[in-house]
Amino acid sequence: MQTTDGSDLEYDVLIIGGGPAGLSAALQLGRSLRSVLVCDNGEPRNGPATEAHGYLTRDGIPPEELRGLGREEVMKYGGELRDIKVTDVSRDTNGFISTLDSGETVTSRKVVLATGVRDDLPDTDGFEEFWGSGVHHCPYCHGYEVRGEPLGVMVTNQHMVDYAKLIYNLSEDLVVFTDGQDVFDEESRSMFVERGIGIEDEPITALNGSDGNLESISLADGRDVARHALFYPPPMEQHSELPEQLGLEVNQAGLVDATRSQRGMGFTSVEGLFIAGDASSGAPPSIPSAVSDGYAIGTTVNMELSKEDFEGGRQ
Numbered sequence: 001m002q003t004t005d006g007s008d009l010e011y012d013v014l015i016i017g018g019g020p021a022g023l024s025a026a027l028q029l030g031r032s033l034r035s036v037l038v039c040d041n042g043e044p045r046n047g048p049a050t051e052a053h054g055y056l057t058r059d060g061i062p063p064e065e066l067r068g069l070g071r072e073e074v075m076k077y078g079g080e081l082r083d084i085k086v087t088d089v090s091r092d093t094n095g096f097i098s099t100l101d102s103g104e105t106v107t108s109r110k111v112v113l114a115t116g117v118r119d120d121l122p123d124t125d126g127f128e129e130f131w132g133s134g135v136h137h138c139p140y141c142h143g144y145e146v147r148g149e150p151l152g153v154m155v156t157n158q159h160m161v162d163y164a165k166l167i168y169n170l171s172e173d174l175v176v177f178t179d180g181q182d183v184f185d186e187e188s189r190s191m192f193v194e195r196g197i198g199i200e201d202e203p204i205t206a207l208n209g210s211d212g213n214l215e216s217i218s219l220a221d222g223r224d225v226a227r228h229a230l231f232y233p234p235p236m237e238q239h240s241e242l243p244e245q246l247g248l249e250v251n252q253a254g255l256v257d258a259t260r261s262q263r264g265m266g267f268t269s270v271e272g273l274f275i276a277g278d279a280s281s282g283a284p285p286s287i288p289s290a291v292s293d294g295y296a297i298g299t300t301v302n303m304e305l306s307k308e309d310f311e312g313g314r315q
Contacts (some may be wrong), residue, residue: 005143007064009104009106010035010037010103010106010107010108011035011036011037011080011106011107011108011109011235012029012034012035012108012109012110012305013026013029013034013035013036013037013108013109013111013112013301013305014037014086014096014098014106014108014110014111014112015029015036015037015038015039015041015097015111015112015114015128016037016041016089016111016112016113016114016115016240017039017040017041017113017115017116017240017277017279018038018040018045018067018071018081018114019045019067019114019116019277019278020066020067020070020131020176020277020287020290020291020292020294021114021116021276021277021278021290021293021294021297022038022040022066022114022276022277022294023038023070023071023073023074023294023310024070024276024290024292024293024294024295025114025276025293025294025295025297025301026074026079026294026297026298026300027073027074027077027079027294027295027298027303028072028294028295028299028302029070029076029079029081029222029298029302030074030076030078032298032302032306033079033181034302034305035050035080036074036078036079036080036108036300037079037080037081037108038074038080038081038082038237039081039082039084039085039086039100040081040083040084041083041084041085042083043062043069043145043239044116045116045117045119045239045278046063046132046287047063047120048131049063049132049133049141049142050062050114050133050146051139052141052287053080053140053142053144054140054141054286054287055287055288055291056218056288056289061274063104063287063310065283069109072283080234082098082100082264084101084102084173085100085101085164085201086098086099086100086101086106086242087099087100087101087246088245089111089242090269091270091271091272092107094107094109095107095108095109095110095111095272096110096111096272096273097110098111106310107272109272109305109308110272110273110274110301110304110305111272111273111274111294112266112274112275112276112297112298112301113240113242113243113246113256113268113273113274113275113276113279114241114275114276114279114294115238115242115243115279116238116239116240116277116279117236117237117238117239117255117279117285118237118238118239118255119131119137119234119235119236120234120236120237120254121234122179122204124204124205124206124207124305125205125206126206126207126276127207127210129187129207129212130207130209130212130214130230131150132293133154133212133213133214133232134207134212134213134214134228134229135207135214135229135230135231135232136229136230136231136232137232137233137234138233138285138286139166139167139170139231140286141252141286142229143167143169143170143231144170144266145168146170146171146229147170147171148170148171148172148211149171149173149228149230150171150173150175150226150228151167151170151171151173151174151175151227151229151230151231152174152175152176152177152217152225152227152229152230152231153167153174153175153176153177153230153231154176154177154178154179154204154230154231154232155176155177155178155181155183155234156178156179156181156183157181157183157277158184158185160183160233161183161184161188163231163233164176164192164197167231168195168197172196174197174198175198175199175200175225175227176192176198176199176200177200177217177225177230178199178200179203179204180201180202180203180204181221182188183308184199184261187226188274200219200225202219202220202221202223203219203220203252204216204218204219204220204222205219206218207226207230210220213227213228214227214228214229214230215227217230222253225296235254236255236278236285237252237254238254238256238279239279240279241264243256243275243279245259246268246270246273247268247270248268248273248275249269249271250267253281255279255280255281256275256279256280256281257280257281258275258276258280258281258282263300263302263303263304264296264297264299264300264304265282265293265296265297265300266280266282266296266297266300266301267300271314272304274297274300275297276290276293276294276297277290277293277294278290280287280293
C-alpha cells in the first residue's frame, strides 16, 4: 500500500528473494492477513536445472513452473510480487527502510532475507556449461536419473570423502577425481580401491560433451575418462551483498548462522531481520528444506507481529 504522499510503499513484511523459501514465508504471512511484498531479481540458484526432484507431489517439476505455482498462491492471499532488486536495507525506529533499484522506497516492520547463495564453480573448461545438466551437486536431487551410468565424483578435500560414499550407492562404475589435490590417506584410499572405485589424481583440464550431455573428463596427462555425470558440491557464497551490508556474519561454509529460540526460527543478530532458505545455516540446501524453512519463518514473523500488535494495543 502507498502512503498519502505516494512516496513510500508500506508493508508489514518485505521478503527479499522469491524462491521456495521466500514464497513459502509469503504464503503463511498472506494467510495471516499480513501485507507482504516479495522482491526477486530473477536469478534462482537452480536456474540451470530442467527438473526438480524429491519434493512430494511435485517430483520432476521444472523449477520455473514450481516458482510460478508458488507465485500464484501468494498472490491469491494478497501478496505482492515485484521482479526487482533490493539495493539497500537499513533500520529505522519503526522497522526498515529499503530501496529498490527503481529508486522506490519500501518501509516494512520486518524483513526476511531469502536471497540464497551462489555456487563458486571451478574455472575448468566446460564446468559451467554442464552445471545442472551433466554436473550436479546433489545426489538426492539428480542421482536417481543417472543411476547405473558411468559416474564421477569430484573430491578436492578430506571433508568431501563421505560425500563420495553417497555416490557409491548409485552406480557400480564410479571414479573419484581429486583434481590434483592430496585428499586420501592410505586407509581411506584402500577402502575405495577395494570396492572397485577408481581414483584419478591428475588435475582435470576439461569437461567434454554436447547438448548438455557430459561424455568425458579430460585430465592433465592427456587421457579422457568416459563419464556420463559428475557430482561435486562446490563452495558457496552469499548471492546478495545485503547480509554483509546489514552486519550479518558469514561462516566458513558461506552461510549466515540463523538462530532458533523459544520465539521461533530464522532470527538474526539484527532485531526484526530474519533469514530463510539456502542463505542460512538453518536447513540443508534443497527445495523441500527451503519450503519448510520458509513456512517456519513465516509463522515466526507473524507471531512477532501479533505480539507487538496485541501488547502494544494496536487496533
